Amino acid sequence: MITAQQFREIAHNGLWKQNTGLGQLLGLCPILAVSTSMVNATSLGLATVLAMALSNLVVASLRNFIPYEIRIPVFILIIAALVTVIDLLFNAYLHSLYLVLGIFIPLIVTNCIVLARVEAYAAKNGAIASTVDGVMMGLGLVWVLALLGGLRELVGSGTLFSGIEMIIPGTSPLQVFGDDYPGFLIAILPPGAFFALGCLIAAYNSIKARLEARARRNPSGGAPTEAEPAAEGAAG
């Protein structure tokens, strides 16, 4: 079991302090590849949440049976097997969603953030805390991906939520700048991903530095953890 305090700490770590996309800069390849639209980016993010939660849960439950020397091959085996099963289940039972997400699911295996969390957290902590950690780390990736995808889509093609009709039938994308927006191609091409991510990282670092400075100036109560609720508010 985990306490509320632990839960808050894990959530803060995943969503803000050690954010995979902006703080740790892990798993950049899928981030840059799929963030051409908000729906694509969010979809891959949610699939990653599922894969991270499951692999953290399984590894944490089995951690006492895994010898230290062969832990990495066993972790990779577990992650690859779980992602394969998720891929098959999506294909069989959520086929319309699979048509959108299908190409991204195998990509999750190559995302080093999954292995990084398994090795750094799940191998040393209990099953429940590890699952929470997987979900929070994944959600931290989701909001960065959604923001990045939304930014690139808005600047690049002047729309938001394009492709949402494939996930929620009956909805339609937003034409933010009107039908005659000429588009700004570089935002959608790979270099645009680097520019947009660079801007996001700069904003993240500046907000983080300001929050830390404020926490140092008025240490009400003295404990540095007092600054955390404020930081979380900014992340959400």
Next chain:
Amino acid sequence: MSARYSAARTSLRTAAIMLGFTVAFTAMMASSYEATRPAIEASLQEAQMRLIDEVLPPGSYDNALLEDVIHLGPTPELGLDEGGRVWRARKAGAPSALVVEAAAGDGYAGRIAVVVAVGADGVVSGVRVTSHRETPGLGDYIDPKKDRNKTAPWIAQFSGVSWDKVEAARWTVKKDGGAFDYRTGATISARAVSRVVGRSVAFAMQHRDTLFSASAGSTLAQGASR
């Protein structure tokens, strides 16, 4: 007990554990593969049927189209290095249309796979791009799902075009003296698709009788259909 002996024991033990994990997780993958296979095959068939419904008008055939398929060996003129399929639509037993798989290798970014439905009279009833890697927002209008013009998507201009009316050399974009429109800034994608549609129609017309008379499920090598 010597150190060497215990090292051997440790490595045997870890090897056995590794083997155990491998067997357990392979079994998990194999059983979920077996459990999901019928559902996956059903949704694949459904997706194929949906694609065919997009290129063939409803009511233009009454046979079990997905079973009435023949396989093509490697066919360079259709861009099929590893072979492809042709579905045959029949109405009341008479040949109605051919749905041909083809691919263009001269797109802007790699292979563009298409299906082309050609009536037995040589009139194209529909074309769909099934996979491509053209630039998002620029060349991807060849896929009607990505085309901004929803009322008259670019790909729709092929529907109703007759093989008898447009000579072989004009199955390309207007810029090259062809018969088909393209969008400024992305001619290469449109040219590749127009030309592969032309090649597919030519192939279907040239081999029409062989394609319709071959028994369902058989494989046509290229030499045999000449």
